[in-house]
Amino acid sequence: MSDDRLARARAAAASVEDPELPGLTIAELGLLRRVEERDGAIAVTLTPSYTGCPAMAVIGWEITAAIERAGLGPVTVRTELAPAWGTAAISEAGRAKLRAMGIVPPGERACPRCGSARVETLAEFGATACKALWRCLECREPFEAFKTL
Amino acid sequence: MLADDALVLGHRLSEWCGFAPSPEEDLALANLALDQLGLARALFAAAGLDEDRYAYFRDAREFRNCLLVEQPNGDFAHSIVRQLLYSAWALPFWTAAAGAADPALTAVAGKAEKEAAYHLRHAREWLVRLGDGTAESHARAQAALEQLWPFAAELLDPPADPALPDPAPLRAAWEATVSATLARATLARPAACWPRAGGREGRHSEAFGKMLAEMQSLARAHPGAVW
Numbered sequence: 001m002s003d004d005r006l007a008r009a010r011a012a013a014a015s016v017e018d019p020e021l022p023g024l025t026i027a028e029l030g031l032l033r034r035v036e037e038r039d040g041a042i043a044v045t046l047t048p049s050y051t052g053c054p055a056m057a058v059i060g061w062e063i064t065a066a067i068e069r070a071g072l073g074p075v076t077v078r079t080e081l082a083p084a085w086g087t088a089a090i091s092e093a094g095r096a097k098l099r100a101m102g103i104v105p106p107g108e109r110a111c112p113r114c115g116s117a118r119v120e121t122l123a124e125f126g127a128t129a130c131k132a133l134w135r136c137l138e139c140r141e142p143f144e145a146f147k148t149l
Numbered sequence: 150m151l152a153d154d155a156l157v158l159g160h161r162l163s164e165w166c167g168f169a170p171s172p173e174e175d176l177a178l179a180n181l182a183l184d185q186l187g188l189a190r191a192l193f194a195a196a197g198l199d200e201d202r203y204a205y206f207r208d209a210r211e212f213r214n215c216l217l218v219e220q221p222n223g224d225f226a227h228s229i230v231r232q233l234l235y236s237a238w239a240l241p242f243w244t245a246a247a248g249a250a251d252p253a254l255t256a257v258a259g260k261a262e263k264e265a266a267y268h269l270r271h272a273r274e275w276l277v278r279l280g281d282g283t284a285e286s287h288a289r290a291q292a293a294l295e296q297l298w299p300f301a302a303e304l305l306d307p308p309a310d311p312a313l314p315d316p317a318p319l320r321a322a323w324e325a326t327v328s329a330t331l332a333r334a335t336l337a338r339p340a341a342c343w344p345r346a347g348g349r350e351g352r353h354s355e356a357f358g359k360m361l362a363e364m365q366s367l368a369r370a371h372p373g374a375v376w
């Protein structure tokens with residue numbers, strides 16, 4: 001029974017999407033560290049992508065809501081900083097989804113539309129803390145790239 | 150001290166939001182501000198302190214930030230010089246602190262180090278662009294450097310604290326980064342001058358009171374407000 005509760009709580013937490021990257025789950029981004037059962041509650045541990053990431057509070061609320069909706073509460077959510085998150089924590093599935101959304105995954109350098117490697121950085125700081133703005137020199141389309149951290 | 154540096158610099162950077170020279174730079178400075186505020190929050194949390202009380206309900210004399218970070222934004226060159234002088238210290242500081250004995254500080258340092266690296270890169274690239282740019286941008290960058298230089302000593306010479314990294318190698322790293330950047334930016338190193346200090350003891354500049362008044366006005370008018 002307890003194992004089942006934990007497994008279902010894990011699945012509920014893992015399915016929560018990042019509000020700034022809708023479509024990508026916190027598990028795929030490597031932000032979900034652990035889901036445990038402690039003192040009768042589901043204890044979720046998260047790590048922030050950037051220290052000032054404004055989405056962390058929302059992610060915490062959504063995890064709580066997802067687990068409570070499944071009737072598995074109560075829930076506690078805490079964040080831990082160490083080891084520091086890096087873009088290497090993004091899963092292969094997460095990288096594939098980024099690519100499909102037209103956002104170049106960290107460490108890659110190819111236009112998501114025409115595939116050309118002739119690209120340039122337009123702005124190192126993009127619309128969210130985790131993205132930069134690039135442009136393809138072949139098809140001239142600007143696009144977003146996930147920053148490597 | 151560290152949390153106050155991060156908080157105050159973060160607030161100063163946030164004042165650029167909506168006023169930066171270009172939309173890209175507006176995003177960059179807001180991003181830096183967010184990182185600094187996040188760092189301040191993490192440091193308050195690591196020390197077990199109530200972030201809202203510490204940010205919004207202390208008076209100027211109770212803040213321990215260095216004078217450099219509270220200096221008004223001035224023109225864009227001023228803000229970039231301030232950022233360079235700070236980041237050239239912050240990167241080696243957080244790298245060293247990542248190996249500190251206190252696990253709470255180490256955890257924060259691991260993240261701060263990664264962010265400090267691109268803060269420094271941003272400031273360095275801009276200072277080279279301004280210094281080695283037009284006569285106007287060069288003159289403004291040089292003027293900003295002359296004005297902010299006396300404030301660097303306080304950052305580089307913090308009160309002795311065995312829990313924090315040894316400041317001597319940090320000073321050497323700062324010196325190397327700043328010298329190399331000034332050379333690339335074709336800016337002249339200001340003459341040695343009387344250092345301006347006092348922030349670590351709570352003696353702040355006039356502009357700091359005005360900054361705090363704005364930063365704290367909402368929280369003080371509506372204590373406990375949430376949104």
